[in-house]
Amino acid sequence: MRTLHSAELLLPGPGSAPVPDGAVLVEGDRIAALGPFTELAESHPHARARRWPGLLTPGLLVRGADELLERTYYPDDPYEVTELGADPISGEAALEELKMTEARWGNSARRGTQKLLARGVVAVTGRFTVPAVRTAVVRSGLTILPPAASGPTPPSLDPLAGRETAGQAFYGVLEPGAPARFAVFAVADETALLERGATTCVATVISGRLLHRRR
Template sequence: MLTLHTAELLVPGPGGAPLPGGAVLVEGDRIARVGPYDDLAAAFPHARTRRWPGVLTPGLRAPGADELLERTYYPDDPYEVPELGADPISGADALEALKMTEARWGNSARRGTQKLLARGVVAVCGRFTVASVRTAVSRSGLVILPPAASEGPPGLDPLAGRDTAGEAFHGLLEPGVAARFAVFAVADEGELLARGATTCVATVIGGRLLHRRR
């Protein structure tokens, strides 16, 4: 099936010229075309169209994901929130008190990957040593990359501490590449950097819509 994803502004990647009213045409798990929506809609009239508010960009890359998913616990909402609170829990003493098991780490990692997808993340950097966490990340659709010392500190928002939003992009939006991108409810890259990844409204990996803000 062909799907056209279009937004008010398309940013193809670091250094690429923003395209107002741009679109990506997705065929299967790949990007088939990139260009003005009107041109692509005319050339592929049978493609399904998804219109998004804001800016469509390459998906984001999250550094230190092993810290985020193997050394941070995400309470199960709503069941554990009254006792543990809603905030992620880290630190050796706090985690020891939780009596973590591999199964519990896997369940926490699934909740953590959902938080990352909800921030436009499509790739994570880290070396996972807990089997259930590694399985959860693989099943989420996120691309696993080797650790990168220059990526900055770990955090759920890959845009935090960046000089430009493009520094957090994973890949480019161009024909032939895997369809991994995100849409943010902002006007441009500057506003995206200022407001952060929680402005994400949609995340697509392998052509599949894995997050959509309700």
């Protein structure tokens, strides 16, 4: 089954020109073609069409995900919010009070990976030492990369935090034959994406699968 994902502006990645009213044709887990929507829709009339608002870009990369998922606890909403609040919990003393177990870390990591997917993240760096956490990350579909050098800011759920350009957070480029791994944001262009942040994400696709959608 072929799927045609289109947006008001397609940004394939560094070195490639933006494509107004652009589209990405996905076949299986790969990109089959990309270009103007009208051209691809005409040449592939039987492809399922998904029209998105805003900007379609390569998916984003988060560094230091081991700190975000193994040293940060995400309360279970709504069951723990009254007692713990809705904000992520970190810090050795606070986590010690929670009496964390591996199973609880795994459940927290699942909630954390959902937050990453909801921000257009497709890949993370880090060394995961808690088996349940690593399992949660693998099952989420996120690509795991080796630990990277520390960035200018502490690890953040928003991979655009501390970046000078949005492109610095892109993972890979969009081109025929490349993995179908991209995100769509409800913004007009790359500058607006950097200003408003990754919470503007409306869709995240990994291996051709729509793993996050917000309309």
